[in-house]
Amino acid sequence: MAELKLRLQIEGKTERTVTVDRDEFKIGRSPACNLQLPLAAISRCHARFVKTADGEWTVEDMGSKNGTLLNDRLLTFPQKLNHGDVVQLGNIELNVIFSSRSEIQTDWPTTFSSDIPPENPNFVPEITILRNAKELQQQWIQAGEQGDGASNQEKTIARLKDLVDIAKGLNSAESIEAIFSQVQKVVFRELNCIDRLALLIDISGTGKLELLNAAARDVSQQKNLAADGSWISRSICQKVFSEKVAIQTADAQTDDRFYGEESIVFKGIHSAMVVPLWDENKVAGVLYADGQLYSNDSAQKAEKDLSFFSALANIVASSVQRWLLSRKLRHEETIRHNLERYHSPGVVQQLIAAGALENGRLSPVEGEISILFADIVGFTALSERLTPSEIAELLNDLFEEMLYEVFAQGGTLDKFIGDCIMAFFGAPESQPDHAERAVAAAKGMLDRLQRLNASCALREPLQLRIAINSGKAVIGDVGSSQRVDYTVLGATVNLASRMEGICPPGECVVSEITYQLLQTPQGFQPMGEHRFKGIDRPVLVYQTKRNT
Secondary structure, three states: OEEEEEEEEEOOEEEEEEEOOOOEEEEEOOOOOOEEOOOOOOOOOOEEEEEOOOOOEEEEEOOOOOOEEEOOEEOOOOEEOOOOOEEEEOOEEEEEEEEEHHHOOOOOOOEEEOOOOOOOOOOOOOEEEEEEHHHHOOHHHHHHHOOOHHHHHHHHHHHHHHHHHHHHHHHOOOOHHHHHHHHHHHHHHHOOOEEEEEEEEOOOOOOOOEEEEEEEOOHHHHHHOOOOOOOOOHHHHHHHHHHOEEEEEOOHHHOHHHOOOHHHHHOOOOOEEEEEEEEOOEEEEEEEEEEOOOOOOOHHHHHHHHHHHHHHHHHHHHHHHHHHHHHHHHHHHHHHHHHOOOEOHHHHHHHHHHOOOEOOEOOOEEEEEEEEEEEEOOHHHHHHHOOHHHHHHHHHHHHHHHHHHHHHOOOEEEEEEOOEEEEEEOOOOOOOOHHHHHHHHHHHHHHHHHHHHHOOOOOOOOOEEEEEEEEEEEEEEEEOOOOEEEEEEOHHHHHHHHHHHHOOOOEEEEEHHHHHHOOOOOOEEEEEEEOOOOOOOOEEEEEEOOOO
8 A cells, every 4th residue: 555755845955755544644733734834825624634545645726825736737527646746725735646555675675766757757766776896896897898899898997997986095095185186186086976076984993984175176166065964874884884774865755764864854855865985794885876867868878977986985995994093093193192291111111001091181089199299498499599490490490300210109199389399199090009109209200309419410409209098089180172291190199299398308208198108107207197278187297218
């Protein structure tokens, strides 16, 4: 039994396709109608479609103000409907489509055309071709060899040369723009039926296709190609990408296999050809094209065009895969460079290998850490004696040496705060012995500085005050879209910063919590309870005397 669908158009632009789901279907401005069209030219109950006892469909005007037209003729009584008829209500056109729901097949047969003969002589029957992409790889060459005479074979050979030439050109193409430019030239030269071309790629590797490039045969129409790809059928592209099939449809609107695909209905998409960019077993994206893919072209020509387009996509896929790999390596190198400013090389390698980064960032999480502050003693007085360039040189030399001890214990540099080093242990990789590592780094820093002073390796002899506290903190990338810092936040950090102010020169102080976490706390002795600004409790502090 044929089902009635109405393709609704306003001023020639397809808005939607409506399925007539009852035997009497009313159209008008009133909400009580089955299809409400709230337009001034439409009467409250303008027209209705009725299914007769013998299964035929008729249309009649319901006494509307502006009348109802069937194929440009004013309706004065109910008229039988045929496939392809046009019903006009004001500035609304309804294209009549009869389709058999029994024809819908879940396995997507390779070729489809309507078996309902159109009685409207102006109606062009639709055709859709669907093929497994791998089977199309060489099919267009075979079709040429079996074609009509020498001219057909010459065209096939010319296309083969085009594929060879583009393969050579793509080997040297480094940017995605250069790749698409090569494809665009060949497509618009060899496939006259194509008006618009687009390249969509799964950049993130999550199956989400992103529009990277698009072009129109008519240069004047280039500006009409919306950057968001709103003119592209995402539903067809996604099917091609997911199932590695090639699709050419001369009228997607009337093909039951696209039934319910809103991107086709609401965007008014009719003719499209889409093939996957696949390299061996991996699909990187799709090539999408639309234009005048008329179904009255020979089936053989349609097959050959689809096969050529698919073969071209196979070649392009290798270049796209190389571009994606190069892009990934550059992205990872940028991430690595940024991470190495904060983490030891070993930690950086673990983060990248484990895929712990989301969009190149470490999302903030709560964890147990030990935080270390190391500050230069008497830096203000030092700054009065040295020039700004001499101070910068001195700090660079000192920080280079001290950071070695932090990284040697698997620590992370939070930041340099003037003459102060802020580092932490226990993140981003969990370190149960974070307190031990922090203390070992502090002792290593003091020992190294003592050797540097003895050898006069620095411009000035220096002393450090180091404070360590342990506890919970929030760790991760914090900032805006323009600037992000990997840092730690919380009361644990604030206390460590306050403790640095009471540390004797050349020594290290630790909080009671850090002291209790140490397996070998020898060498530390109580320094007494202290009160710090912003902390409402006394804190027991331990210090180590290095010269006794």
